[in-house]
Amino acid sequence: MPDTLFYCPDISRHPQLPIQESQHCVKVLRMREGDKLTVTDGQGFFYECLLAEAHPKHCSVHIQHRISIARNRDFLLQVAFAPTKQMERNEWFVEKAVEIGIDRFIPLLSNYSERRDLKKExxxxxxxxxxxxSQQAFLPGIEEMVQFVKFVTRPFEGRKFIAHCYNLPKKPLAQTYRKGENALILIGPEGDFSEEEIHSAIANGFEPVSLGETRLRTETAxxxxxxxxxxxNNQI
Structure with missing residues (x-):
């Protein structure tokens, strides 16, 4: 694997690095024409390239090989969460979850949400x-914020869970989820989901779960x- 991986979502049609990647290539790494670099499109491919033009705003490359990267897991994982008021806490979760492995983030607008809008850029x-x-070839999707009442009616091929802190019937996630299953997990805001939202989710096929004995911050949960x-899924 390369020490540095570059990202260019449209490299197969336009083999030119975006401006931020070009600046990093030329200004930070001081790469020159003829140097080798590896690029991913975030869609499951690595591209072994040669730097054709070392320009700080638009580095062009020659693609030598395209390598298909197999997913390292056989399950899908999506987390729908009510973003916290402090944006850095949302960013922390996204960063760590991408490193661990996730397929999609869905920001939710629920009854008790502290943050009512979100710029996903x-x-x-x-x-x-x-x-x-983390040298991966797949970039998780991030949706625009969606209202809870609309989201819970969406179809999903797999197990659907809603985590909450109410004294209502629920099982530990670690004891009810089974290896290999696709999973969609709902995580509420600091004030939790409302009981009305929990019952609505259950009515739409979500299973109530707990994540432990202590109350967790949203991003921690x-x-x-x-x-x-x-x-x-890593158990033998």
Missing amino acids: RLEKIAVSAMKQ CLVATHTIHII
């Missing part, structure tokens, strides 16, 4: 950086859920 930059740092799914 910043989270996308965090996700790209984490993908490159998101990461615990993500890691729990991976731990179960």
Whole structure:
């Protein structure tokens, strides 16, 4: 694997690095024409390239080989979460979850949400950086914020869970999820989901679960859920 991985989503049609990647290539790494570099499109491919033009705003490359990268897991994982008021906490979760392995983030607008809007561009930059740092070929999707009442009616091929802190019937996620299953997990805001939302989710096929005996911050709960799914799937 290369020491540095570059990201260019449209490299197969336009073999030219985006401006931020070009600046890093030329200004930071001081690469020159003829140097070798590896690029991913975030869609499952690595491209072994030669640097054709070392320009700080638009590095062009010659593609020598395209390598298909197999997914290193056989399950899908999506987390729908109510973003916290402090944006850096949302960014922390996205960064760590990409490193661990996730397929999609869905920001939710629920009854008790502290943050009522979200510009996903910043989270996308965090996700790209984490993908490159962990040398992966798949970039997780990040959706626009969606209302809880609309999201819970969406179809999903797999197990659907809603984590909450109410004294209502629920099972530990680690004891109910089974290895190899696709999983969609709902995580609420700091004030949790409302009881009405929990009952609505259950009515739409979501299974109520707990993530432990202590009350967790939203971003911590998101990461615990993500890691729990991976731990179960890594068991021999």
